[in-house]
């Protein structure tokens with residue numbers, strides 16, 4: 650039996666989707682969160698100088714989606730066909746594009762500038778969600794998941810990211826997109842996910 654240790658900062662960010670996959674799989678792991686000031690001494694000993702890092706039986710690798718794909722394969726959350734997985738990869742990569750401006754907005758200290766950045770972002774966000782609603786609808790009418798006929802890591806990545814975004818963006822974001830909204834509710838209400846959301850450490854970011 651493998652031992653797993655997920656190393657990340659004490660926040661949701663790029664570490665949280667892997668935590669959701671561990672929860673969904675019911676797989677025990679060490680949810681290691683760097684202490685204040687610890688990262689600079691860890692960084693030089695990591696493959697890319699970035700977190701999250703997954704340590705499996707003492708060996709490590711990094712990159713969020715590499716970690717998610719690896720865990721998905723171990724736990725049965727990889728798409729069943731190459732085609733379905735390609736569609737799932739498309740959604741995950743698109744989500745990264747959508748998320749790109751958010752750290753700058755989040756870290757902006759000047760309130761007026763922050764509002765300007767956020768207003769600008771919010772003008773474009775619905776267009777991206779409209780595309781995602783269409784992509785979801787193309788798979789089994791949109792009443793299931795993004796890739797094939799079962800939940801995959803892409804659905805977890807999508808729902809977890811939107812769950813994090815809506816801490817900073819309006820909660821009503823998904824109202825015009827019923828298929829995406831239903832997918833959020835479907836995944837967030839899975840007992841293992843609902844339980845993790847309830848018991849996970851509450852952090853600022």
Ligand code: GSH
Nearest residue numbers: 662663698699700701711712713714
């Ligand atoms: N493409 C990488 C991934 O998906 O894992 C990006 C990782 C990344 O930017 N991680 C940030 C980090 O390690 C935290 S969210 N920052 C500290 C540093 O670069 O020293």
